[in-house]
Amino acid sequence: MIYAKDNADFKFRRLRAVKEDLNSGAATLARKTLEDIIDFADGCEAEDTAELVRELTDLATQLGEARPSMVAVRNALQRWTSCLEHLPQEDLKAARGEAQVAAEEVIEELRQSRLLAVQECMKELKDGMTIMTHSTSSTVMALFSACYQAGIKLEAIITESRPGMEGRKLARFLNKMAVPTQFISEAQMAYFVPQADKVIVGADSLLRDGTLVNKAGSRLLALAARDSGVPFWVLAESFKHSLTAAEDVVLEEMPTEEMQLEPLGSVQVRNIYFDLVPARLITAWVNEQGVRVEFQSLAEASRAPLLGRD
Amino acid sequence: MIYAKDNADFKFRRLRAVKEDLNSGAATLARKTLEDIIDFADGCEAEDTAELVRELTDLATQLGEARPSMVAVRNALQRWTSCLEHLPQEDLKAARGEAQVAAEEVIEELRQSRLLAVQECMKELKDGMTIMTHSTSSTVMALFSACYQAGIKLEAIITESRPGMEGRKLARFLNKMAVPTQFISEAQMAYFVPQADKVIVGADSLLRDGTLVNKAGSRLLALAARDSGVPFWVLAESFKHSLTAAEDVVLEEMPTEEMQLEPLGSVQVRNIYFDLVPARLITAWVNEQGVRVEFQSLAEASRAPLLGRD
Numbered sequence: 001m002i003y004a005k006d007n008a009d010f011k012f013r014r015l016r017a018v019k020e021d022l023n024s025g026a027a028t029l030a031r032k033t034l035e036d037i038i039d040f041a042d043g044c045e046a047e048d049t050a051e052l053v054r055e056l057t058d059l060a061t062q063l064g065e066a067r068p069s070m071v072a073v074r075n076a077l078q079r080w081t082s083c084l085e086h087l088p089q090e091d092l093k094a095a096r097g098e099a100q101v102a103a104e105e106v107i108e109e110l111r112q113s114r115l116l117a118v119q120e121c122m123k124e125l126k127d128g129m130t131i132m133t134h135s136t137s138s139t140v141m142a143l144f145s146a147c148y149q150a151g152i153k154l155e156a157i158i159t160e161s162r163p164g165m166e167g168r169k170l171a172r173f174l175n176k177m178a179v180p181t182q183f184i185s186e187a188q189m190a191y192f193v194p195q196a197d198k199v200i201v202g203a204d205s206l207l208r209d210g211t212l213v214n215k216a217g218s219r220l221l222a223l224a225a226r227d228s229g230v231p232f233w234v235l236a237e238s239f240k241h242s243l244t245a246a247e248d249v250v251l252e253e254m255p256t257e258e259m260q261l262e263p264l265g266s267v268q269v270r271n272i273y274f275d276l277v278p279a280r281l282i283t284a285w286v287n288e289q290g291v292r293v294e295f296q297s298l299a300e301a302s303r304a305p306l307l308g309r310d
Numbered sequence: 311m312i313y314a315k316d317n318a319d320f321k322f323r324r325l326r327a328v329k330e331d332l333n334s335g336a337a338t339l340a341r342k343t344l345e346d347i348i349d350f351a352d353g354c355e356a357e358d359t360a361e362l363v364r365e366l367t368d369l370a371t372q373l374g375e376a377r378p379s380m381v382a383v384r385n386a387l388q389r390w391t392s393c394l395e396h397l398p399q400e401d402l403k404a405a406r407g408e409a410q411v412a413a414e415e416v417i418e419e420l421r422q423s424r425l426l427a428v429q430e431c432m433k434e435l436k437d438g439m440t441i442m443t444h445s446t447s448s449t450v451m452a453l454f455s456a457c458y459q460a461g462i463k464l465e466a467i468i469t470e471s472r473p474g475m476e477g478r479k480l481a482r483f484l485n486k487m488a489v490p491t492q493f494i495s496e497a498q499m500a501y502f503v504p505q506a507d508k509v510i511v512g513a514d515s516l517l518r519d520g521t522l523v524n525k526a527g528s529r530l531l532a533l534a535a536r537d538s539g540v541p542f543w544v545l546a547e548s549f550k551h552s553l554t555a556a557e558d559v560v561l562e563e564m565p566t567e568e569m570q571l572e573p574l575g576s577v578q579v580r581n582i583y584f585d586l587v588p589a590r591l592i593t594a595w596v597n598e599q600g601v602r603v604e605f606q607s608l609a610e611a612s613r614a615p616l617l618g619r620d
Contacts, residue, residue, distance in 0.1 A: 160569060162472050162495050168571055175574040183571055183579045185472050187496045187527030191561075191582055217497030223533040251501070259470060261478055261493055264485040270494045272501055 007044050011059050014040075018066045018073075022164050022254060022273070026070035026204045026240055028138045030110055033063045033073055034103045037080060041099035049095040053084050056099060069213050069252045069274045071205035071242035072110075075299075079239075080106045113237035116288035118142045121200070121235050124291055125152055129197040132157040132230075134189070135215035136166040137202020139235050141173055148177040156181040157192050161215065163258040163271065186217045190224040199225045200286075203236035210279035210295025211246040212236075216272055222281040231283040238287050238298035246276055317354050321369050324350075328376045328383075332474050332564060332583070336380035336514045336550055338448045340420055343373045343383055344390060344413045351409040359405040363394050366409060379523050379562045379584045381515035381552035382420075385609075389549075390416045423547035426598035428452045431510070431545050434601055435462055439507040442467040442540075444499070445525035446476040447512020449545050451483055458487040466491040467502050471525060473568040473581065496527045500534040509535045510596075513546035520589035520605025521556040522546075526582055532591035541593040548597050548608035556586055 014036045021029060040059055046052040060081055064074040083102035087095040121143055125131070131154050133140050147154050156179050160167040167183065174181045184192055193199065199221060205213040212218060212234050225232040256269035285295050324346045331339060350369055356362040370391055374384040393412035397405040431453055435441070441464050443450050457464050466489050470477040477493065484491045494502055503509065509531060515523040522528060522544050535542040566579035595605050 171574055171577045175576050178576045181577045183577050188582055190529035191585060219500035220530040223537055227533055264481055266485050266488045267481045267491045267493050270492050272498055275501060
């Protein structure tokens, strides 16, 4: 438990950590920001509940805006925010506790929705299938785990994912389950995709019309999959659904130092981390409700209220 | 001038160098192998012309097989080989000299054919155009140089080209001519290609039906270009034309250490350096004869004989 003596300092450090966390996918980062909320609700300086609510709201807003390409972070925080109006006004300590419990509940909802989506996806997989993916998604990792535990033997084709190289983490993860895996550079994706039975990628966000926001390179893989007649599936729980339209999306650009090119006057290094994959390139969307060949946004779907539900 | 005391040792060292030269394109490597021929013709151990011819033929055959994806190397060496039957049988010193002159002539033919192809391509370029390319081709570099000298101001979008990172060399080259350049990872190609007026790539080989053999990632770029309606041009002098069919091509796989993943029992690192881009994804082929929207193989086109032409 972190006691922040100085609220501003805690927020500054956590925001920076979230902005610099380029290895976590959207679901993982959503959980981490809720854990930040739990820490802050416990330890932040506040005279009364009203001040606690102001401080927590401010942190949640800033965390929600820190990584615009990852809508699950904002959705999870907004979901949690609905608890704030029910906090006991006259009991600061109880208010802190309830804010924490509400965040724990959202973390559990995130976990459950991922588990359900993974189970729906697993129903369509069979022994001996080769699954290709790009970058690393904790949901896709959970899918490989679930298949392993269910005795479904898969093979994998995975990418290193330059510049973050998060594919190495996935390689180590699959190796522990002895999944026969081919590890390639992004440049080789078109060559290898015909060997796959399906491409399955996670999502940073799914937009209103089913457009996928995911790690740069996802659009190339979708194009190559279509050209080779290999299905391209997106596995993404509904927390990743957004009401944003594709034309309004801001794709995050990360520090260009990652590309390790020395400064050259007329050369601008670009490091846009995300790609938009239009719905027309996606064969199926998988969420808690099953595998769907037409996208149905669940961004507005009602969930049971947090707290105060009696 | 390198005097090889031991013919076998010279061949061994040169073959290894050619196999390990992963930064040179096909035209550059063709020139380098001809320079090896010149050195060897000068310094190899031989009792008479017959032995010289045997030794040179053996070196040329081995060099021609060292990099199967680069047909220009084999074509250039075969072109040179035609001089061997005209070497003076009774004068070893003169035979050495003529073999060298013939190699110089092929080097000059390589240079001229590239220059002509570049000039044909340049006719279609205008001030302010943005050219996107992938990996580094000495022919595409020559195109940028020629445009610079002709006062045609281009902008560029280039890739780093993992794992060889030869894109960095191109970035430095363009920087010297102050070409405004965006430098990206392969993963970002689909995002950036709509900003280009044309994609222009070089070639390691062009097959019988117009299929392009080029650095891995070229097929992804061609798919992205087509999807965005951006023309995809191949700039390749006729020395790169091959009679091989696409189904007979062996794509070279390079040492997997380049991918820098620690050994993992179930993970096989793959490092296939080349891609096949089918003719249907290519908008135009540019060679010494101009810009063509239908591919015409020049692999069998007759060239003036080397030596003995009186």
